[in-house]
Amino acid sequence: MNTPLTDDTKAVILLCGVLGKERAPKPLSQTEYNGLARWLNSKKMRPEDLLHAGNAHLAATSTGIEDGRLQDLLGRGVQLGFAVEEWQRNGIWVISRSDRDYPERYKRRLKTQSPPLIFGVGDRTGLHGGGLAIVGSRRVDAEGASFAREAARLTVQHGMPVVSGGARGVDESAMTAALDAGGTAIGVLADNLLKKSLDRHGRHAIAEGRLLLLSPYHPNAHFTVGAAMGRNKLIYAMADYGLVVSAEHKKGGTWAGAMEELKCYVLRNSRDIVP
Incomplete structure (x- = not known):
């Protein structure tokens, strides 16, 4: 309804x-x-x-x-x-900053940077957020993807949702692993909310109340670098903790978003771990 x-x-x-x-x-x-x-x-x-x-x-x-x-x-x-x-x-709903359902996390953490509108698909009770944000490169290697999947499985085993951006690479690996493990995932998307909500695997999880997809952009919006950068802060603000997997040092949106939003983060790549 x-x-x-x-x-x-x-x-x-x-x-x-x-x-x-x-x-x-x-x-x-x-x-x-x-x-x-x-x-x-x-x-x-x-x-x-x-x-x-x-x-x-x-x-x-x-x-x-x-x-x-x-x-x-x-x-x-x-x-x-x-x-x-x-x-x-x-099945798309929309709320504004004036609505009672609007995520309190965004108002508290982002203040005037919180988006005026949020489009979504899935159970609105997930808007209280929490859990672990797992984000990273679209061009992740096999080892990094495995690391992201294992982190997601451990997160849901501890009863926490996985928050990510729904992009290919680390985001997709983490969210899929969380859902396959019977857990909950929150995807904060930069584009194509409508198209991604119609994915067969996603629709099943949405119907079960285990997948919530959000976007501050029009449901048919196409990808832009600016939109992806803008939604990064929304991923981190929705979660309690953040984990960045396989990002280039001081390059790209993943690194910039983490530097902007996280006070303490870990970057993992194929060679070492940088605190």
Whole structure:
């Protein structure tokens, strides 16, 4: 059964979401939305209040966002209806920072960097997170992949979920091993949430409540390096601990994400272990 969207989330999707193939008007960036959210908070208002006449004009005047752009974004009700129908038909739900279900971990750890919207497939109770984040290179060698799988098996044996990014290589090895061992996995994706949620192995685990897939991006979004870098912090913030497997020293998104988010990490490659 699909959970109805809150009016707050409808407003945030209209403001920040990509709806259909049209790219105009341009959705608000996270920086723009954060400024708008601060203004709403100062006025003791919520995103849904922008759906009422007059409030959007006042918000535009006060935040520097072009009035016509804001009105056009909020006027995409028909496009929103079609998009929500497609998402729900495929088992995709969406929540905003204003919703009670929104991960408290993100608000607490990321603050204004927490994404305005999260799209997901699977049991929302998994949004409390925890467990071990296992991430690493897409071009992992056999030894590194084996290490990631064993770490995932040990994690679920201790009753903790495995959190990863769903990419090929280390991420995929760890998540598959966790599910094969009867455990739980949380995948924070940078692209193609809809496509990846339809994977046969994944659908079975989703139905059993053992796999939760999340993304701050549109369910049909294609891969970009920027999106992958942006979601790295979401992986680490969802977990209690982090393990980085087979990453190049001081190179690539895996290393950069770990340096940005983890206070204590371990990097394992084919030659040594670097603390």
